Amino acid sequence: MNYLSAENISKNFGERWLFQDLNFGISRGEKIALVGQNGSGKTSLLNILAGKFPADSGSVSIRKGITVGYLAQNPEFDETLTVLDTLFSGDLPMVKAFKEYEEAMLSHDVDRQTDAITQMDALQAWDYESKVQQILGKLGIVDLDKVVSQLSGGQRKRVAMARILIEEPDLLIFDEPTNHLDLDTIEWLEGTLSSQNITLLLVSHDRYFLDRVCNVIVELDRGKAFSYKGNYAYFLEKKAEREAIEASEIDKAKNTYRKELEWMRRQPKARGTKAQYRIDAFQEIDKKAHSAVEKSSLELNVKMSRQGSKIIEIEGLNKSYGEKTLVKDFSYVFKKKDRIGIIGKNGVGKSTFLNLLTQVIKPDSGIVEKGETIVFGYYTQSDLEFREDQRVIDIIKEIAEVVTVGTGETISASQFLNHFLFDPKKQYTLVSKLSGGEKRRLQLMKVLIRNPNFLILDEPTNDLDITTLNVLEDFLLNFGGCLLLVSHDRYFMDTLVENLFLFEGEGNIRNFNGNYTDYREWLKENESGQNQKSSGKTQEVVNLDQTSKIQQPPAAAKRKLSFKEQKEHETLGTDIQKLENRKKDLTDLLNKGEGNYEELEAWAKEIEQINENLDEKELRWLELEELI
Template identity: 35%
Template sequence: MVNLINLESVSKSYGVRPLLDKVSLGVGEGQRIGVVGLNGGGKTTLLEVLAGITEPDSGRVSRVGGLRLAVVTQRTDLPEGSTVGEVVLAGYAAEYEWAADSRVRSIVDGLGISALGLDTSTSALSGGERRRVALAATLVAELDLVVLDEPTNHLDVEGVRWLADHLNARKTALVVVTHDRWFLDTVCGRTWEVTGGRVEQYEGGYADWVYARAERARLAASAEEKRKNLARKELAWLQRGAKARTSKPRYRVESAEALIADVPPPRDTVELLTFAKRRLGKTVLELENVTLTAGERALLDNATWRIGPGDRIGLVGVNGSGKTTLLRVLAGETEPAAGRRIEGKTVRLAHLRQELDDLPGELRVLQAVEEIAGRVTLGKQELSASQLAEKLGFPPARQWTPVEDLSGGERRRLQLVRLLMAEPNVLLLDEPTNDLDIDTLQQLEDLLDSWPGTLVAVSHDRYLVERVCDTVVALFGDGEVTHLPGGIEEYLSRRSAAAEPRPQAKQQGAAKSSAAEWRVAAKELARLERRLDTLHKKETELHDALAAAATDPDRLQELNNELKTVLAEKDEVEQRWLETSEAVE
């Protein structure tokens, strides 16, 4: 394989801190490489050195002659006074030229450029919209190598899947920094971890990286004990969780099974539900006959939604569907146009908003945390303010940094620490993964695994939703909150089925269409099989719990009701499995 770019003993420092220290590596033709590591650890610097935006302090960067390279960084500069169409379709003289190209049409539609309007001035765009325009302009071009820094930021779940499918269909080499673990696993065949000035290289995507890191942690010194436990727990999730990974070499699977032999399941749902009911009672949050509008558009139309004790719900929908507005109504911050909101008497609610305007800039990090409380109990874990701050990415030395000097990502983490220190029993999380690196995401998920309360999370990170939430609901724009037994995959299938084909798309061959439909059906079938496995395990656990509660009538009734719910969902999933299997045969 010919390398498109080579780095030889490259070093780069800012101040006295070396971000890259004598790094040697290469990017081969057609390789798809995911770059991971702590925030501030040098990932963006590595990308900028690769792309030629930044010169190294020492070492050599060589590129193959005639390399067609494009980079999309987090610093998006678009030409002043231009329109969206002029930026994205700069290489086309007339509309019919790009409209006749199915690949370009797919990019324009898939990234929501059509919805923005090709005649819209770039000066009127938000930061997220500008990122999408820059990404579309890059993908339209014929390239040998694409370098992307956090491309999934500002994309909804549907947009992230579209981008993954698009990149997988191209032969273009890719180097991408992202904290979206589903995207890493779906797109990347190699992973670079930037740590301590080095770049550790691993075969495979996120799952393989976790395998390798867990093995490395097993062999590490006792000082790495905390990290080892987290890596092993994450590995247990990957083995038992929603996404089956059976393509690993047998020796690696056996090694992984040995590593997690004594690791408990990430979450004991029955135990947490029982605890949540004791804390919260029967009523938590309810919306009755609610009508909610945004301008003249109805987000909810006479809708009723009841959220119970211990419910862990992922809320999905396209950008602009009203997810954030709905969270604000649940939090009591916004009044609906009609209907009523009911809140249980024992509810202690915390709302993680996307805005960062509620932090005391005059305090230091630890003081800002201790302002809420000195100690906190999260499930079975009791932590001091300093310990919780350290778990979410603030080492002891950083805890004395003034809040006003923190980066955007650090301020987001501090917001989350303060929210958890209040010991809420109802959490409303609006895009909690924004600006969090993978290590911090693992720590957050570890905390939420044992957190016994009600949770509603809006997130485009499908990995987090599948890991932390038991139920998925969606806003489809029909005025309802729709329950999705099949989770995010069902949401994406429904969105695909509802989308009307473009006139040009109808002209494409039937064979290509049927092949695409078969792939969608095959993925759906695999997802349904995983869901059936999960429901079967729940059914077994509930039967065991019923046997153990034989002398407790109240507990028996509670467990019996839960078992009925599980069996009803199991029947529904089995029916959908039968229907889907016919399409795959």
């Protein structure tokens, strides 16, 4: 059964077409992910399909009787309503009955409470009530009498999502549903959407979420929609095949175009004297041959400031706001190339900790001592700040006219913007006209342009497209400084971090050796163990450098290699084999004795260096092999 159909829809934005004559459909039970680069028109397409604004041409039709729930990136509400009124503003009998029940329970009117319970009984709504309570609990919505105007952006998003899930529409349209959710909530939402018979269209950059929830991937690329039946991993495979076929067809068209162009030039100029069918065919070939759009790729290539031996030393750190303790007696000494992820529910103090570390706010007690050479790069969750009259290039020129890149070369601010996919035309666009993802990309530029050696990234994956995330991951994998990462993107965390700070609430911060998947597996293995919170027992361990103490859950006897360690293990095996081969070749040359004195000496020195490298690499390979 077809729920929604869009025929020949087009949308123009500024001076360019986001898409033209696009056809799109959603059938019952499909879970469709819409993917594409920032600025390709994903959010605009969702708004058109959800009826929030019209297309410039074409039509959208929704099957009669089908209800649609739309979760926008930035939901809008009546600011004067309470959370309770906002959540239960629908006309469904169940929704009305539950709202009356909640209000009655908050009142002291016994007769009203009795009537509300009777109505719940009549509708057999107690299972529904249980489901609603679960939704509110999982999304952390507790202050039902709070006015919407007092909510943060993240709280608004969760209220909007709760309202949709409570109303149970036939078709869900979600724009970046995982933004502003903590990891536990994302996993709950993932399970809810994948296990139920739900029809869903969503935009998300969370690759684990896409892989586990969606059964159709639609890519919006150069104004066209390409559909793939399967999950995200299948899409990547088939997309590569499609692009290879497309490139081959364009190459063939170019060859044919050159031949036909010669024919067009040789023939008489009067159109009537030429075969019209061949002229028409030439125009089609011309269009095909020039259809290849140069796909620019994001280049993250910035110079890292020199880093001394002292990074950051934290001792006895404490921070509270009123009666709420966010950091309690925390100590840690950062080491070179530390790659640490931060995990915890919303509101437990993650952002406060980052602000303490960067000395944006002062602790109640304790010391944060920063090394003299440390240069912070701090990417925050807050929106990009700009004036209404500012253009893209103005934002960068405020910081620097020239930028030093990783090779040591200096480039202009305009060239630096080109590396971040802002072409010369885009550079003079007003910042207010950029998409959410483009603004985030510009914000990332502001961080990297200062050549930091200690990167702090607070939810860097929000609103960035998957292509940009892949490039950012590669850059961070090779980044030589320290990395401190807060992210709800589990794939991102698994790829980049080797250690976790677990924010458990009440100021307690625990240290875990491993990435996010390691941590989840450890939790599963220890579910039947003693509840550490109720017992109040903690195990204290001393860091390897013996300079700081930190609370840590008991480590599992064995742990899996992190993503980076797996890659390192594979690379080491290849490197060792190459070194062994080179050593054999050099030994053969020395044994033959055919070289002159300088060559023999150089070969002998190279063998000595290879032996040192082999010892180092083999030792590391054995360490990783033991973990396997």
